[in-house]
Every structure is written in structure tokens, then in C-alpha cells.
Amino acid sequence: MTGIEPLAVAAAGLMGIGLYGFCLCRHAVRRLLSINLFGNGVFLALILIARRLPDGPDPVPHAMVLTGIVIAVSATAFGLALVRRQARTRGDDET
Amino acid sequence: MRPDVLPVMLVFLPFLAGLLQFIAGRPAPRLGNVLVGVNLLLVLALIPGVADEGAIVANLGGWSEPLAIHLLADGLALLMLLLTALLAVAVSLYAMAAWRDQHHDALRFWTLWPLLLGSLNALFLSRDLFNIYVTLELVTLAAIPLVLLAGPGKTVDAALRYLLFALLGSLIYLAGVALLYAQAGTLDLALLADALPDSTLAGSLGASLIIVGILIKAAILPFHVWLPAAHGGAPAAVSAILSALVVKAAAYLLLRLWSGPLDPLVTPAAGQLLGALGALAILFGSWQAFRQERLKLVVAYSTVAQLGYMLLFFPMAVTAAWQGAVYHGLAHGLAKGALFLAAGNILLYLGHDRLREMRGIDRPLAVSLLAFGLAGVSIMGLPPSGGFTAKWLLLTASVETGQWWWTITLLLGGLLAAAYVFRVLRLAFLQPPENVPDRPGMVPPPLMAWSATVLAVLAIVLGVVSAPLLELLGSPVGGSE
Numbered sequence: 001m002t003g004i005e006p007l008a009v010a011a012a013g014l015m016g017i018g019l020y021g022f023c024l025c026r027h028a029v030r031r032l033l034s035i036n037l038f039g040n041g042v043f044l045a046l047i048l049i050a051r052r053l054p055d056g057p058d059p060v061p062h063a064m065v066l067t068g069i070v071i072a073v074s075a076t077a078f079g080l081a082l083v084r085r086q087a088r089t090r091g092d093d094e095t
Numbered sequence: 096m097r098p099d100v101l102p103v104m105l106v107f108l109p110f111l112a113g114l115l116q117f118i119a120g121r122p123a124p125r126l127g128n129v130l131v132g133v134n135l136l137l138v139l140a141l142i143p144g145v146a147d148e149g150a151i152v153a154n155l156g157g158w159s160e161p162l163a164i165h166l167l168a169d170g171l172a173l174l175m176l177l178l179t180a181l182l183a184v185a186v187s188l189y190a191m192a193a194w195r196d197q198h199h200d201a202l203r204f205w206t207l208w209p210l211l212l213g214s215l216n217a218l219f220l221s222r223d224l225f226n227i228y229v230t231l232e233l234v235t236l237a238a239i240p241l242v243l244l245a246g247p248g249k250t251v252d253a254a255l256r257y258l259l260f261a262l263l264g265s266l267i268y269l270a271g272v273a274l275l276y277a278q279a280g281t282l283d284l285a286l287l288a289d290a291l292p293d294s295t296l297a298g299s300l301g302a303s304l305i306i307v308g309i310l311i312k313a314a315i316l317p318f319h320v321w322l323p324a325a326h327g328g329a330p331a332a333v334s335a336i337l338s339a340l341v342v343k344a345a346a347y348l349l350l351r352l353w354s355g356p357l358d359p360l361v362t363p364a365a366g367q368l369l370g371a372l373g374a375l376a377i378l379f380g381s382w383q384a385f386r387q388e389r390l391k392l393v394v395a396y397s398t399v400a401q402l403g404y405m406l407l408f409f410p411m412a413v414t415a416a417w418q419g420a421v422y423h424g425l426a427h428g429l430a431k432g433a434l435f436l437a438a439g440n441i442l443l444y445l446g447h448d449r450l451r452e453m454r455g456i457d458r459p460l461a462v463s464l465l466a467f468g469l470a471g472v473s474i475m476g477l478p479p480s481g482g483f484t485a486k487w488l489l490l491t492a493s494v495e496t497g498q499w500w501w502t503i504t505l506l507l508g509g510l511l512a513a514a515y516v517f518r519v520l521r522l523a524f525l526q527p528p529e530n531v532p533d534r535p536g537m538v539p540p541p542l543m544a545w546s547a548t549v550l551a552v553l554a555i556v557l558g559v560v561s562a563p564l565l566e567l568l569g570s571p572v573g574g575s576e
Binding site for chain 2: 015022028031032035038039041042045046049052060061064067068071074075078079082083085086088089
């Protein structure tokens with residue numbers, strides 16, 4: 001790779017935004033979204049790394065991204081379920 | 096039976112048991128207890144093979160390198176598996192008594208706990224950076240729902256915070272793995288050290304990301320913020336598992352990676368930095384433990400402190416430090432398991448765990464307090480406990496390398512630990528006030544009291560049987576491959 005790859009900048013940017021959001025946002029949903037942004041940055045970086053072979057893409061990082069997406073989806077679902085539980089218990093306290 | 100079947104069974108049997116329990120829909124504590132018994136037997140059966148050959152490898156699917164996914168049991172992995180298996184037996188017996196009458200919670204516990212056990216076993220046996228990421232996430236996703244068993248709404252905030260930090264930690268780790276893969280073209284721990292070019296910027300950045308990600312998961316200062324609420328709020332059996340095993344698994348990973356694949360990338364300065372973080376964790380965690388007003392928070396902050404000792408390997412990096420750090424992991428695991436189970440018994444009896452109102456519990460809770468005291472001996476590092484052996488090895492290393500500042504940290508840490516352990520014991524043995532407050536709880540059944548005590552006794556015994564265990568562990572260079 002020569003010069004600056006725009007997709008690499010995008011990957012780094014996503015990771016940066018995600019990290020920034022995680023550190024500054026207090027709300028759990030925003031933090032979950034920040035984590036997902038960071039994760040997508042990592043996945044994009046892995047897809048770029050898959051280009052390193054001269055003849056066609058390297059399948060290993062692609063497999064890693066697929067597995068990573070599965071994990072990210074289930075973890076996010078669990079996180080959202082927790083956020084909902086939190087909202088419910090807080091609602092109960094108020095009434 | 097071929098020995099390489101053992102690592103495979105250590106991963107698949109717990110998963111199978113957890114899924115069976117999930118399908119059954121009715122709590123089956125006996126199944127869980129049979130499983131942890133079998134798990135212990137499998138780990139014991141691994142010992143002769145590892146002692147003779149140094150390592151047992153299982154190649155899943157028969158693939159050879161570089162495509163293969165290995166499960167490899169060497170000395171370090173075996174010791175962690177052994178700690179997990181021993182603790183699993185004690186915690187499962189305790190849990191069988193603790194959730195006897197609670198159908199829903201029991202079902203959840205006996206589903207998630209085997210899944211967590213299988214994930215931990217898989218983490219200790221994995222030899223591939225990406226598999227380690229997957230197993231770390233499995234451990235997280237199996238461990239956090241267990242925190243919620245404390246009761247409706249009580250620990251949701253703590254669990255959510257734990258989840259957010261754990262997810263961020265593992266994604267930062269994954270970013271580091273991506274950078275290392277771009278450099279080396281392999282994920283296998285054994286091949287990475289040779290494949291990595293020396294000191295490139297991307298390599299160093301990748302290694303740093305991996306280390307930071309693991310530090311978040313291991314709750315090392317300044318990333319400890321999620322730990323006390325989660326470990327202090329969870330039910331006792333779960334706290335014991337989380338404090339003794341789950342954060343320990345992350346600390347184990349740091350030892351494993353540092354002395355293996357990251358070896359060409361790490362610098363003495365980075366080692367000193369990690370050591371300094373460990374020392375800060377020891378002093379800050381112990382001080383916080385001393386200041387807490389609730390028993391379980393004392394024990395939880397003690398975990399923050401005790402994890403710091405495992406980081407003292409990195410600045411010294413000699414064999415004695417390696418043995419000391421790993422041995423500290425084992426001793427702390429057993430002792431902390433005992434402390435949390437004993438604290439759970441006190442909580443059950445009092446209905447709360449406020450230290451100021453603990454007076455006069457020595458008669459009804461004698462066995463649990465015995466467990467607390469014995470485990471405290473190991474936490475303080477008094478001879479002849481496992482904690483003493485570990486600290487002795489770390490002290491030897493600090494003298495050997497001439498880094499006297501770690502000696503001071505170790506001594507101060509021991510004194511502070513004595514302060515917070517004795518503070519609890521003093522209050523427990525004080526005479527009760529004239530008008531005895533109403534104590535609604537029940538005296539814990541013998542099974543719950545004795546499972547804590549057995550763990551505490553094991554933590555003491557660890558100080559006596561150190562020679563064969565340390566021989567099994569080997570030295571850091573031999574430990575990496």
C-alpha cells in the first residue's frame with residue numbers, strides 16, 4: 001500500500017469517534033453505540049488487512065470479521081436488554 | 096484413551112451440560128455437580144501427560160499448522176485449569192445449598208455456570224489470538240448474566256457497566272490483534288514470536304492495544320471502576336467465581352502473551368509501567384478495602400489489590416517473579432473464593448453485610464469465620480500459606496533484580512491486607528450489644544459453611560505443596576511454548 005488509504009482513515013476515524021463517545025457519553029445506549037462504532041472501525045481495518053496478499057483477499061481476516069459481527073450483535077442485544085431492564089426498575093421506583 | 100481427547104472434553108462437556116440444562120427447563124443441580132466432578136477428574140488426568148511431555152496438544156479437525164486450531168495444555172494452562180476445577184467443585188456444592196428453594200434463579204445459575212466453566216477452560220487451552228478473543232467474549236457473556244441473579248433490579252447498573260467495559264476491552268484487544276496479524280500473517284501464539292518483525296511502530300501499537308484491552312478486562316487500576324459494584328453486588332457463589340476466576344483469566348492472558356508472542360515487542364520501560372500500575376492497584380485497592388463499610392465491598396476491593404501482585408512479574412521478568420505471579424494467582428483464587436463464600440454466609444445470617452452491625456456472630460457462624468480467617472492468612476501472605484509462597488517468590492525476584500521498590504510495595508501491601516482482614520475479624524468477634532438486634536436470617540447449612548472452609552484450607556495447603564506445582568509450571572520461556 002502506498003500513500004494514505006482513505007478507508008484506513010475511515011477505520012481510524014470510526015475507532016476514534018467510538019472511543020470519544022465511550023469516554024464522554026453517560027447514557028448507556030450512547031455508550032453501546034460508541035462501542036459498536038469502535039467495533040466497526042476494527043472490522044473495517046481487518047478487511048483492509050485482508051488485502052495484503054498479492055493474489056486475492058486473505059480469507060482469515062474475513063472470517064474474523066464474520067465471527068466478530070456475530071459476537072457484536074449478541075453482545076449488543078444483551079446490552080440493550082440490560083438497558084431496558086434498568087429503565088423498568090427505575091420506572092418502578094418512581095411510581 | 097488418548098491424552099489429546101482430554102482438552103477437547105474439557106471444553107465440550109461443560110458446554111453440553113449447560114445446553115442440556117437450558118433445554119431441560121428444570122434446575123438439575125446434580126447434573127451440575129457431576130459435571131464439575133468430571134471436570135476435576137479430567138484435569139487431574141492431564142497432569143501425568145503434561146509432567147512427562149511438557150504439553151498435550153489436541154489438533155481439532157486434524158488440521159496442521161498454520162490452519163489448525165489447537166487446544167494446548169502446558170504447565171501454566173494446567174495450573175489455571177486445576178484452580179478452576181477445584182473452585183468449581185466448592186462453588187457448585189455451595190450453590191446447590193444456596194439456591195435450593197429458588198427455582199428460577201437455580202435454573203439460570205445451572206445453565207450459565209457450566210457455560211462459563213467451558214469458556215474458561217477454552218480460554219486457558221487456546222493458542223491462537225483470535226480464539227482467545229472469542230473465548231474472552233464467551234466468558235463475558237456467560238459471566239455478566241450471573242451478576243443479575245442477586246435479585247430483580249439490584250445489580251442491573253453494575254452488570255451494564257461491567258458489560259460496557261468488557262466489550263470495549265475486548266474490541267481494543269481485537270484492534271491490537273488485527274495490527275499484529277497485518278505484521279506477522281499468523282495468529283498462532285507459537286508462530287507469532289518468530290513471525291513478528293522487531294520494533295515496528297504498528298507492532299508496538301498492536302501490542303499496546305492488546306495489553307490495554309486485557310488490563311480493562313482484568314480491572315487493573317485505573318480500569319477497576321466496574322469491579323467493586325459487580326463483584327460486591329452479585330450473589331456469593333457468583334462473586335467467588337468472578338473474583339477468583341474471571342478477572343484472573345485476563346491476568347493469566349497477560350502473563351501468557353507477554354512471555355510468548357509479545358516477547359519481541361515489549362520493552363523494560365513497558366514492564367516498569369505495568370509494575371507501577373500493579374503497585375498502585377495494590378496500595379489503592381487495599382486502602383479502599385480498609386475504608387469500606389460493607390463486607391462484600393471489602394472483599395471486592397481486596398480483589399483490585401490482589402490482582403496488582405500478578406503485574407509485578409512484568410518489571411522483573413525472572414523465573415522467580417514468573418513463579419510468584421502465577422502462584423499468587425492460584426493462592427488468591429482459592430482464598431478469595433473462600434472469602435466470598437464466607438461473606439455470603441454472614442450476609443445470609445444477618446440479612447445485610449454492614450460491618451458495624453456484625454458484632455457477636457462468632458457463635459452461630461464459627462465455621463464460616465474459620466474460613467474467613469484462614470483465607471485471610473493467605474491474603475495477608477503469612478506462612479505457611481500459598482499467599483506467603485507467592486510473596487516470598489516475588490520478594491526473591493525483587494532482591495535478585497535489585498529493584499528494591501517492589502520489596503517496599505510487597506511489604507506495604509501485606510500490612511494493609513492485615514489491616515482490612517483484622518478489621519473484619521475484630522468486629523465479628525466483639526461482644527454483641529445489650530439489646531441484640533433482630534436477626535431474621537438463618538444459620539447457613541453445613542454444606543455452605545464447609546465448602547468455604549475447604550477452599551480456605553486448600554489456600555493454606557498450597558503453601559506446603561509448592562515444589563511439585565512450580566516444577567509443573569516451569570520457567571517463563573519454557574512456559575510460552
